[in-house]
Amino acid sequence: MMTSACYTDSIAIVYNLLSPFSNRMILSALKTSSRPFPYITIRLISLQSTAHNMSSYTTAVSAPTIPTADTKISLGGKIDVPPLALGCWSWGDQSIWGWTPDADADAKSAFDTSIDHGITFFDTAEVYGKGESERAIARYRNARSDDEKGKLIIASKFASWPTKLWYPSSLLNALNDSLKRLEMRQLDLYQIHGPVHFTRSIETIGTLDLSAGYCLFVVCQTVLHLTPPDCSLADALADAVDAGLTRTVGVSNYSLAEVKRMHAALQKRGIQLASNQIEYSLLRRLPETSGVIKGCHELGVSVLAYSPLAMGRLTGKYSAANPPPKGRHFSNYDMTQIEPLLQAMRGIAESRGKSVSAVALNWVICKGAIPLAGAKNAKQAEQNSQAVGWRLTEEEIVELEKHSMEGSNSWYWQHA
Numbered sequence: 001m002m003t004s005a006c007y008t009d010s011i012a013i014v015y016n017l018l019s020p021f022s023n024r025m026i027l028s029a030l031k032t033s034s035r036p037f038p039y040i041t042i043r044l045i046s047l048q049s050t051a052h053n054m055s056s057y058t059t060a061v062s063a064p065t066i067p068t069a070d071t072k073i074s075l076g077g078k079i080d081v082p083p084l085a086l087g088c089w090s091w092g093d094q095s096i097w098g099w100t101p102d103a104d105a106d107a108k109s110a111f112d113t114s115i116d117h118g119i120t121f122f123d124t125a126e127v128y129g130k131g132e133s134e135r136a137i138a139r140y141r142n143a144r145s146d147d148e149k150g151k152l153i154i155a156s157k158f159a160s161w162p163t164k165l166w167y168p169s170s171l172l173n174a175l176n177d178s179l180k181r182l183e184m185r186q187l188d189l190y191q192i193h194g195p196v197h198f199t200r201s202i203e204t205i206g207t208l209d210l211s212a213g214y215c216l217f218v219v220c221q222t223v224l225h226l227t228p229p230d231c232s233l234a235d236a237l238a239d240a241v242d243a244g245l246t247r248t249v250g251v252s253n254y255s256l257a258e259v260k261r262m263h264a265a266l267q268k269r270g271i272q273l274a275s276n277q278i279e280y281s282l283l284r285r286l287p288e289t290s291g292v293i294k295g296c297h298e299l300g301v302s303v304l305a306y307s308p309l310a311m312g313r314l315t316g317k318y319s320a321a322n323p324p325p326k327g328r329h330f331s332n333y334d335m336t337q338i339e340p341l342l343q344a345m346r347g348i349a350e351s352r353g354k355s356v357s358a359v360a361l362n363w364v365i366c367k368g369a370i371p372l373a374g375a376k377n378a379k380q381a382e383q384n385s386q387a388v389g390w391r392l393t394e395e396e397i398v399e400l401e402k403h404s405m406e407g408s409n410s411w412y413w414q415h416a
């Protein structure tokens, strides 16, 4: 491991010497930037990976277990989480979710109500509300005692745009910024937000990438004055764990092939890939039919299901006469198309005495994923927390799936 890291560093140094730009760029950035680059040398001082627990553990709730808030799923064999999480994208986001400061009290009550029901796992990202989602979590979390804070599991994400090339410092500085906004010293889970980085960056130093991506990189480097990465994305994630900035690491929107590559690259550093966060709901079953969920589990990777309520469409609140606001782009079906599914969901919700949203979320849990359900207020959080404490029967699952949708991938964002 040490040898390969030295090799990696040597290649970066050789590249730097050959490059007409990079050495000068690094030096001038260090001299002129108002922003410190605290992690540039981190790999020189902390390449000794710690021992990571690679023994077997539970990645999902499997039949016939009835999921409750106390049922524990292990992320990467290191963190226990409940089978349901709260997604915090809408907190602070104006463009899609219409956030205003007046919504703060309701969002805090969603946070508090979730915790009251044992839902202690929260998902955010540096891009949600340009950091406002992380700041909101800090406000709500800080109102809790130290003991309560210690029980909360916070996940965030690195906006992995191809322009953020300089690994590990771009990733580690972004993680450091997230921690500052969250007012925390260590994250529980840090995820690559999407496979929008150069694909070979997963395990290769970008400077060796002789593909079309590399050509684009050279153009970007020249135009944007960027410096080359000195390690792969997997190494940057491993550095984040070794530096104690996050307990586990994950990816999002990765195809199974990409998950396998990241998993293998992290294993070389003694680290287990904890999770793959993908869109999964009754309106998007592709991760199931394509084998991504099964393949992730075989590698010990938990699946976190985003937009499990199809951005509100599976709550029973919206209809053809009352469609959701524009801009909710995931599983953006016309409401008339999904009316048969909603009818079936309403029938099961009534017979079970649960909310419609709880039926949608329980289905996700039964299928082996952890739903990240967004909630804007206490009522929504309470209804969503009804997803645990019971289990759909096989007959109910078949009935729902008769009216479900498969969905599709996108070349840019959704590879799974």
Ligand SMILES: NC(=O)c1ccc[n+]([C@@H]2O[C@H](COP(=O)([O-])OP(=O)(O)OC[C@H]3O[C@@H](n4cnc5c(N)ncnc54)[C@H](OP(=O)(O)O)[C@@H]3O)[C@@H](O)[C@H]2O)c1
Pocket (backbone or CB within 6 Å): 086, 087, 088, 089, 090, 123, 124, 193, 194, 252, 253, 277, 278, 305, 306, 307, 308, 309, 310, 311, 312, 313, 315, 317, 330, 355, 357, 372, 373, 374, 375, 376, 379, 380, 381, 383, 384
């Ligand atoms: N990695 C990625 O690329 C990615 C992408 C998307 C999301 N995510 C994550 O996944 C999380 C959840 O996804 P999401 O926010 O897109 O959508 P979602 O969970 O499918 O839907 C959440 C929205 O549905 C409505 N809602 C929720 N519970 C309700 C209830 N009980 N009754 C009525 N309405 C209810 C609320 O909006 P209204 O009240 O306004 O209708 C809420 O904001 C996000 O917060 C984020 O953490 C990740």
